[in-house]
Amino acid sequence: MDTILVPLPENYEVINFSQLKISDVVSQAIEDAESFMSNGEYQRAFDRVHTAFHGYLIEILKKYEITVPRDENLSKLYSRIQQLIEKEIQPTELADIVKTTIRSSNGMISSLNEARNRHSLAHPNTNIIGKREAKLIIGISSTVTDYISGYLDK
Secondary structure (H helix, E strand, C coil), X not given: CCCCCCCCCCCCCCCCCHHHCCCHHHHHHHHHHHHHHHCCCHHHHHHHHHHHHHHHHHHHHHHCCCCCCCCCCHHHHHHHHHHHHHCCCCCXXXXXXXXXXXXHHHHHHHHHHHHHHHHXXXXXXXXXXXXXXXXXXXXXXXXXXXXXXXXXXC
């Protein structure tokens, strides 16, 4: 009798973005991203994470009665968010160090925006982001979002 070997399905990490589920559009983008991640398609999830993160920042600013143009980019939205967070940092002795970290994160946010616009399927791009790079940016987005939600999701 011959033995037939069937490869086991790969298990892919689905990065948690449940803290972003702040509106119907954001929730749908997260569900799409989770579906793509569960199949290891981080390059496809990447665009949906951008959409969810963008929508999340807009909704948080609305909660704080800050009106922003719908087309404002992630970096500008994040700058507005960081101004809200900087007022809350505790202990105050660490405030300068944490502010520097938060401000440095804006460079990563800007890179997320640039990568999405020039290296994802959101636009007719030919040079698409790699799987590992997409997963890295998704993970960074999750970490930043978790930090924001700890301060501002009230």
